[in-house]
Every structure is written in C-alpha cells, then in structure tokens.
Amino acid sequence: MVAVHTVEFYPEKDYGGAAVTSELNKVEHLALGTKYLSYHLGSGTKLLVWNHSNYYDQEQWVSDKSSLPAGKQCYKVLAGATRVIGFRFKDATGGAQKAYSLTLNIHDIGQVTLYSNESDQFAIAGTMPQDGPPVTTAVYVRDMRTGIYIVQGSIYFKWDSDRQKVVIADELNWPKQLKHEEDGNDDFTITLISKDP
Structure with missing residues (x-):
C-alpha cells in the first residue's frame, strides 16, 4: 500500500524492481522513461509531468501506470487539489x-x-x-x-x-x-x- 501523498516509482515496467518513494513537491528532471518505468500513486496524489525540452507538452496523471508513455521525462509530485x-x-x-x-x-x-x-x-x-x-x-x-x-x-x-x-x-x-x-x-x-x- 502506497502512503498518502507519495508516489512509488519502479525501475521496471509492471512495478518491477525496488520501489523508490517520492513525497509531495519532489521534482526530478529526466527521470521518467529512463530511471523510472512505472509507478503507484498514494491517495490524494497526482503527478505533473512534462517534456524536458517542451514545457507546453505537459499533463497531470491521476492514476497508476504500469508502463510510462514516451515523451514525458520530468515530474513534480502534487496533492490532488493543487x-x-x-x-x-x-x-x-x-x-x-x-x-x-x-x-x-x-x-x-x-x-x-x-x-x-x-x-x-x-x-x-x-x-x-x-x-x-x-x-x-x-x-x-x-x-x-x-x-x-x-x-x-x-x-x-x-x-x-x-x-x-x-x-x-x-x-x-x-x-x-x-x-x-x-x-x-x-x-x-x-x-x-x-x-x-
């Protein structure tokens, strides 16, 4: 079970490998699709994700992903109401x-x-x-x-x-x-x- 307001990232698809926990407001550049390939969201949490070279290319992810889509490399962990x-x-x-x-x-x-x-x-x-x-x-x-x-x-x-x-x-x-x-x-x-x- 993932703790409230955290994200557990995994180095492999389908939640494989040792989980790395990120808390609210944590930001990492060039981590998605390389360092992390899947994740579980804790309750009350979402991810702001974006393309490192194009800040127009951004989304908010609000559910777990067993395989990360290409094109988004950076993230910030946010509370759901942010x-x-x-x-x-x-x-x-x-x-x-x-x-x-x-x-x-x-x-x-x-x-x-x-x-x-x-x-x-x-x-x-x-x-x-x-x-x-x-x-x-x-x-x-x-x-x-x-x-x-x-x-x-x-x-x-x-x-x-x-x-x-x-x-x-x-x-x-x-x-x-x-x-x-x-x-x-x-x-x-x-x-x-x-x-x-």
Missing part, C-alpha cells in the same frame, strides 16, 4: 513570431522560456495548492534581436476562493509592458503591449 498554472505568450507590438522571449523562474521546476506567438497551447507557469499562500514567479521579457531585457518583474498568483481558481494579483507590481487575460481555469494569456522600459 492547481497547475498555464501561460501562453503573445505579442501585440507587431514583432515577428518568436521576436521576444518570456522567461519564468518557477519554484522547484526551474526556468521556463516561452517565445512570442509560438503556440496556442499553455506551458507550465507554476503550481499552487487550493487555499494556499500566494505564489511569486520572477518574469523577464527579452528582445531576441537585440538581447535587451525589456521587462523585469514578478508575477503574483493568489487563490480566489469565491471563484475557486488561481488569479493574478496585478495590483502587486505587475509589469506595465504586459497585460494578462484569464483563459479558462488557471490558464492565462500574457501579451506584450509595449516595448518601452
């Missing part, structure tokens, strides 16, 4: 596709870089427990042609108990060059609206 925040990055200043990069420094997960108008999918922008404390993520926007950072700041996420979703607390030093729009539960479109510092 929300995964998603971003996509758009440019309204007239720049070419991928003219700007939006880099997020996400606690536990690391650095995630999105490019302007690159995708309509949502990439990982953070995680937040329901009713949890606010989460802060550093954000930088860079002009890829000049190499100059035109935005440096922080994004503050908080739980809105009335709406039962994550929201951006834009009153707290929101970068003036960016606007944000809610795009479904816990997903946001971030748009560059000015290149002026």
Whole structure:
C-alpha cells in the first residue's frame, strides 16, 4: 500500500524492481522513461509531468501506470487539489513570431522560456495548492534581436476562493509592458503591449 501523498516509482515496467518513494513537491528532471518505468500513486496524489525540452507538452496523471508513455521525462509530485498554472505568450507590438522571449523562474521546476506567438497551447507557469499562500514567479521579457531585457518583474498568483481558481494579483507590481487575460481555469494569456522600459 502506497502512503498518502507519495508516489512509488519502479525501475521496471509492471512495478518491477525496488520501489523508490517520492513525497509531495519532489521534482526530478529526466527521470521518467529512463530511471523510472512505472509507478503507484498514494491517495490524494497526482503527478505533473512534462517534456524536458517542451514545457507546453505537459499533463497531470491521476492514476497508476504500469508502463510510462514516451515523451514525458520530468515530474513534480502534487496533492490532488493543487492547481497547475498555464501561460501562453503573445505579442501585440507587431514583432515577428518568436521576436521576444518570456522567461519564468518557477519554484522547484526551474526556468521556463516561452517565445512570442509560438503556440496556442499553455506551458507550465507554476503550481499552487487550493487555499494556499500566494505564489511569486520572477518574469523577464527579452528582445531576441537585440538581447535587451525589456521587462523585469514578478508575477503574483493568489487563490480566489469565491471563484475557486488561481488569479493574478496585478495590483502587486505587475509589469506595465504586459497585460494578462484569464483563459479558462488557471490558464492565462500574457501579451506584450509595449516595448518601452
């Protein structure tokens, strides 16, 4: 029996080999499909999994897997009620596709870089427990042609108990060059609206 809020990973398919236990908030990069080939979830637990080279390619796994599908190498162990925040990055200043990069420094997960108008999918922008404390993520926007950072700041996420979703607390030093729009539960479109510092 797997303990509550843990995951038991196995080095072989069909739960073969010695189990390795991971607890809440544990993150490992490049482990799924190589180091671990199957797992059992404890009660109240889910896995946020993603492709190491493509943060748009992410899923939440909520049941045991006797054989891991290809394409996801990284994971974070989450409580079942934890929300995964998603971003996509758009440019309204007239720049070419991928003219700007939006880099997020996400606690536990690391650095995630999105490019302007690159995708309509949502990439990982953070995680937040329901009713949890606010989460802060550093954000930088860079002009890829000049190499100059035109935005440096922080994004503050908080739980809105009335709406039962994550929201951006834009009153707290929101970068003036960016606007944000809610795009479904816990997903946001971030748009560059000015290149002026």
